[in-house]
Amino acid sequence: GENVEQHPSTLSVQEGDSAVIKCTYSDSASNYFPWYKQELGKRPQLIIDIRSNVGEKKDQRIAVTLNKTAKHFSLHITETQPEDSAVYFCAALSTGNQFYFGTGTSLTVIP
Amino acid sequence: EAGVAQSPRYKIIEKRQSVAFWCNPISGHATLYWYQQILGQGPKLLIQFQNNGVVDDSQLPKDRFSAERLKGVDSTLKIQPAKLEDSAVYLCASSLHTEAFFGQGTRLTVV
Numbered sequence: 001g002e003n004v005e006q007h008p009s010t011l012s013v014q015e016g017d018s019a020v021i022k023c024t025y026s027d028s029a030s031n032y033f034p035w036y037k038q039e040l041g042k043r044p045q046l047i048i049d050i051r052s053n054v055g056e057k058k059d060q061r062i063a064v065t066l067n068k069t070a071k072h073f074s075l076h077i078t079e080t081q082p083e084d085s086a087v088y089f090c091a092a093l094s095t096g097n098q099f100y101f102g103t104g105t106s107l108t109v110i111p
Numbered sequence: 112e113a114g115v116a117q118s119p120r121y122k123i124i125e126k127r128q129s130v131a132f133w134c135n136p137i138s139g140h141a142t143l144y145w146y147q148q149i150l151g152q153g154p155k156l157l158i159q160f161q162n163n164g165v166v167d168d169s170q171l172p173k174d175r176f177s178a179e180r181l182k183g184v185d186s187t188l189k190i191q192p193a194k195l196e197d198s199a200v201y202l203c204a205s206s207l208h209t210e211a212f213f214g215q216g217t218r219l220t221v222v
Contacts, residue, residue, distance in 0.1 A: 001169075004153075006153070016137050031207045032210070034209075034210065036213075042215070043214060043215050044212040046156070046212075049209075089154070097142060098167065099204075100156070102153050103152055
């Protein structure tokens with residue numbers, strides 16, 4: 001099955017700085033890569049996603065890049081704000097339509 | 112649009128007792144997932160349904176866990192008997208095409 005690895009596990013940045021979270025996947029047939037934000041005690045919420053036929057996608061301060069050859073994808077958050085503090089999960093959708101999640105990155109934005 | 116509904120929100124049981132969780136997916140979503148999220152970890156897939164059929168239950172501990180999705184709508188996940196290591200948040204998600212929508216989860220504590 002698919003194996004998704006995520007780094008770093010914790011990340012602290014100053015408000016206004018950028019944050020980058022990286023994930024790798026093992027199954028070259030995986031074709032959809034969402035990123036979820038989970039605040040304490042709340043459900044995971046989709047913040048951005050990318051499909052395998054696209055190399056980069058941007059939505060305001062959030063962007064995701066995908067390198068299919070290297071089988072890795074990254075989340076970029078620019079101009080970070082305190083409300084960006086949360087746990088972020090990457091995921092990969094396998095050919096069987098199963099989502100495999102990374103282990104999460106706890107992001108803290110310091111005011 | 113109504114989201115994925117789960118109940119109960121919280122449950123505390125003693126080890127060796129049984130417990131059941133309920134999930135009502137978004138109307139029209141054929142795919143339903145149950146995930147186990149242990150504190151500090153990413154969601155781990157337990158079982159995936161497509162309508163009322165099981166697509167993947169390879170990571171479901173079948174000696175104690177069972178799940179069903181009658182009529183291809185609501186689903187229940189049962190644990191019998193519970194162990195201390197089953198303490199986690201159990202998340203239900205549903206999907207129409209690719210994007211998965213999560214419920215609030217049920218936080219289970221086994222003492």
